Amino acid sequence: MILTLASSVTKRISKAIAPNFLRWSLRMHEFSPSFSMLPLAQRLVSIEVQDDYQLISSRLKGNITHDGSIIGQISTSWENFVDQTWDVFFESRHQKLKAAKDHQQETKQIELETQNQLKSQQRNRRLKQQHTRKETDDDDAHTEFAELANQRVQLLDQYVRPALLPTESEQDFKRKLFTTHEQDHEHNSYDYFVKWVRGEYLIAKYGLVVQQAVKKYPTLRDDVAGLNSVGDTKTIDGEEVEVPLDLILPKVDTVIEAFGMEDWSRIKVPVSSWVDADDSDSQDNLSLKNIIHNKLSGQISNSGPLNAYFEMRRREDSYELWTFDYIFGLAQYLLDRIKAMDSAESAPVKTTILDVGAGDGRLIYFLRRSMHEIVVANSSITSTNISLRRKSGKTNRSTKAKMEANSLTYTMPTLLATDDGSWKAPMYQNKQIGVEKLSAVESVAKYAPPSPEHSSTEEPSRLIVICSWMPPGHDWTADFRKPQSSIHAPGESGVGIVDEYILIGECDDGTCGHNFLTWGNPNAYESGDGNESSVPLPPYAQDGYQRIDLEDLSLLQISRFDCKRSSESKTVSFRRGA
Numbered sequence: 065m066i067l068t069l070a071s072s073v074t075k076r077i078s079k080a081i082a083p084n085f086l087r088w089s090l091r092m093h094e095f096s097p098s099f100s101m102l103p104l105a106q107r108l109v110s111i112e113v114q115d116d117y118q119l120i121s122s123r124l125k126g127n128i129t130h131d132g133s134i135i136g137q138i139s140t141s142w143e144n145f146v147d148q149t150w151d152v153f154f155e156s157r158h159q160k161l162k163a164a165k166d167h168q169q170e171t172k173q174i175e176l177e178t179q180n181q182l183k184s185q186q187r188n189r190r191l192k193q194q195h196t197r198k199e200t201d202d203d204d205a206h207t208e209f210a211e212l213a214n215q216r217v218q219l220l221d222q223y224v225r226p227a228l229l230p231t232e233s234e235q236d237f238k239r240k241l242f243t244t245h246e247q248d249h250e251h252n253s254y255d256y257f258v259k260w261v262r263g264e265y266l267i268a269k270y271g272l273v274v275q276q277a278v279k280k281y282p283t284l285r286d287d288v289a290g291l292n293s294v295g296d297t298k299t300i301d302g303e304e305v306e307v308p309l310d311l312i313l314p315k316v317d318t319v320i321e322a323f324g325m326e327d328w329s330r331i332k333v334p335v336s337s338w339v340d341a342d343d344s345d346s347q348d349n350l351s352l353k354n355i356i357h358n359k360l361s362g363q364i365s366n367s368g369p370l371n372a373y374f375e376m377r378r379r380e381d382s383y384e385l386w387t388f389d390y391i392f393g394l395a396q397y398l399l400d401r402i403k404a405m406d407s408a409e410s411a412p413v414k415t416t417i418l419d420v421g422a423g424d425g426r427l428i429y430f431l432r433r434s435m436h437e438i439v440v441a442n443s444s445i446t447s448t449n450i451s452l453r454r455k456s457g458k459t460n461r462s463t464k465a466k467m468e469a470n471s472l473t474y475t476m477p478t479l480l481a482t483d484d485g486s487w488k489a490p491m492y493q494n495k496q497i498g499v500e501k502l503s504a505v506e507s508v509a510k511y512a513p514p515s516p517e518h519s520s521t522e523e524p525s526r527l528i529v530i531c532s533w534m535p536p537g538h539d540w541t542a543d544f545r546k547p548q549s550s551i552h553a554p555g556e557s558g559v560g561i562v563d564e565y566i567l568i569g570e571c572d573d574g575t576c577g578h579n580f581l582t583w584g585n586p587n588a589y590e591s592g593d594g595n596e597s598s599v600p601l602p603p604y605a606q607d608g609y610q611r612i613d614l615e616d617l618s619l620l621q622i623s624r625f626d627c628k629r630s631s632e633s634k635t636v637s638f639r640r641g642a
Contacts, residue, residue, distance in 0.1 A: 082112045087227035090257075106260050109223045113264065116219045117271070209272050216268035221352045224261060228355055237350060237359055262362035263375035265352065270372035277322040277369065283314035283388075284322060284373070306496070309433055313388040319622050323369040330619050333630035335573045366628040374624040381423045381489040383533045383624045384568065384633060386430055390620040394635070395434040397617060398528065399474045401564065405526065406475065414525040415477035420507045420540065421531055422481035423489035425499040428530075432479045439474045477528075482507040504531070504540040512561045515548035527561060532568040533633075539581040541565060541638070545607040560607055564639045566614075570625070571634050583636075584611065604638050612637045 082105075089105035229236040278284045320326060356362035364371075374382055398417060406412045419428045482502040483489065502510065508529065514522040529544050545560040569576035572585040579588030584602025604611060614635040623633035 082109050083223045083226045086223065087230065090227050102257060106257065110260075110264060113220050113223055113268070117216055117268070209276075212272055213269050216271070217265065217352065220264055220268045224264075225352065225355075228359070229350065232350065234350075237355065258356075258360045258362050261360065262356055262364055265356055265362075265364055266367060266372040266375050270367075270369040271376065273323075273369040274373045274376055277373075281314065281318050281322045283310075283312065283318060306433070309391070309430065309437075310388055313386060313391060313430065316387050316389045316620055316622065319370070319385065319387065323373065325368065325370060325626075325628075328368075328626065328628045328631070330631050332571070332618070332632060332634055338629060363625065363627075368628065370622070370626060371624070379489075381487045385622040386427065387620060387622055390617065390622075391430045392434045392438070393617050393620050395431050395438055397614065398431070398477070399435060399438060401528070402475055402477060403473055405563065409524075412475050414523060415475070415528065416511050416525065417477050417479045417528045417530065418507055418511050419479075419481045419530045419532070420483075420504040421487075421534065422483045422499055423487060423532075425481035425483070425497045427532060428479045428481040429497045435476060435479070439476050442474050480511065505543050508543055508546075508561055512548055513563075526563045529562050529565040530568070531565065534567065534569060534577040534582065536575040537578060539578040541567075541577070541582050542603065544638075545604065545609060545640075560609065560640050562640065564637060567636050567638070568621075568633065569623075570632050571636055574632060609638045609640050612639060 085101075086105040086109055089101040092101060225232075314322075320328070353364060357365045374385070402415050405415075417428075417431070419425070422428060480500065481498065482500045482504075484503040484506075485501055500507075508527070511527055513525045513527055531540060534540055544562040544565045547559060548561050567577070567582070572579060572583050573588070577583065579585040580590070581603055584604060586599040586602075589599045600606070602611075614637055617635040618631070618633070621631065621633045621635065623631070625632045
């Protein structure tokens with residue numbers, strides 16, 4: 065009893081001080097960023113808001129269900145009543161007709177056909193009624209979700225608004241959250257605060273929809289639950305096998321349907337072309353949505369449940385949702401590239417695919433499994449073709465040459481994942497997923513092919529590098545393009561270390577890598593002397609690489625900052641000497 069009372073009092077105190085504590089922490093951060101209490105204040109607000117969420121969300125329990133709801137019970141009872149009434153009426157009617165006109169077979173047949181037509185009509189009416197009731201139930205559920213979502217946003221508003229707009233004036237709206245000096249000096253703290261408040265808003269607005277989607281579509285649960293099934297096994301016909309990928313990875317169509325993205329763009333639209341038509345009403349200037357989107361540049365306009373889904377994963381390294389379609393598409397692309405490069409060689413070359421900055425290593429894990437499935441399936445087809453040709457007796461030299469070429473169609477590469485641990489991605493304790501602790505530079509140096517002067521004594525090999533969502537402002541690609549000889553002799557010129565590197569994430573005008581040094585966007589070029597009238601060739605072109613946007617793969621991507629107007633993440637290949 066005493067503990068319960070103490071807990072209640074503590075909660076009341078926390079709710080009372082949370083808004084003021086956040087406001088005080090924001091102001092203090094400007095003067096003393098080294099001793100900032102802002103992260104603690106954000107955490108306190110998150111806890112208190114979530115506590116309030118749970119209270120209002122409890123209204124859903126027992127009301128929005130398909131089997132045990134009052135509406136569902138009424139629906140079932142009504143259907144039973146209609147069925148029973150129908151059977152009694154028509155069974156009796158049919159028996160009378162049969163007794164009276166048993167000798168008139170033709171009339172009986174007509175009556176039976178009439179009866180079947182009536183039953184069909186009645187069944188269609190029942191189905192239509194059922195569909196109408198379902199639509200009504202869905203509309204009621206959506207209405208209740210919308211009401212609860214608005215309440216959740218209002219709760220968040222009560223905690224956040226006093227800190228952002230102390231006097232509720234236009235002057236507060238125009239005032240910078242941090243001073244310009246502090247924004248430059250403590251950019252990470254500012255970005256973290258904006259990221260936090262954006263995430264809280266999205267969860268408040270769409271969290272309930274996400275919960276229902278995850279319950280309905282099992283392949284979405286894996287990421288939300290911490291990827292517990294990755295690397296797990298299950299018993300099939302007495303044999304322990306890994307969980308099939310189609311039970312772990314969602315399909316693109318599943319994601320679109322689950323989060324209502326049917327009208328979302330599937331291509332990347334340049335930032336310069338963005339238009340926020342829904343934020344043009346100046347009278348709504350002080351709404352929480354407008355504050356986050358315009359004052360803080362939190363980018364929540366045109367967002368939806370998908371964006372809340374990423375925020376609810378509570379992972380700083382969560383930017384790409386690996387789909388079944390994309391993983392197998394990328395695996396097929398890599399196998400085709402290896403085949404194409406091998407065709408230019410006298411014999412197949414050992415290929416290493418290296419994922420740098422790999423985080424938890426899931427991408428390489430999924431690629432290894434999908435590539436293995438493709439290689440095995442291709443081998444089975446090749447074996448079948450050989451068998452058929454032997455039976456047909458067609459084994460001339462031309463056929464044999466084609467068979468030998470076909471047998472070399474897909475060679476399984478070595479796939480490795482490395483990460484320096486700076487993003488603190490979760491590591492999974494199973495033998496299937498391994499991430500070597502190396503930085504991007506260390507990784508390329510360790511797994512680089514032999515330099516030209518050692519190529520005659522060492523086995524030839526090639527290196528393909530993958531990098532997903534390179535940290536903003538950093539360019540690792542210059543190290544990918546360094547000559548092999550420069551590893552041990554800096555400054556040496558020659559052919560780049562990496563045969564091909566593939567970048568995944570926001571390109572050209574986003575937050576992955578450097579928009580000029582990494583992607584070659586001329587609008588992002590910055591000269592050392594301030595003279596930007598003459599823009600040089602992109603660094604990758606200067607080093608002899610060609611950029612190829614893999615549009616078909618990009619259409620299969622789902623990422624954290626996708627929205628209705630633009631699909632933000634792309635897959636881009638840079639090939640040496642192409």
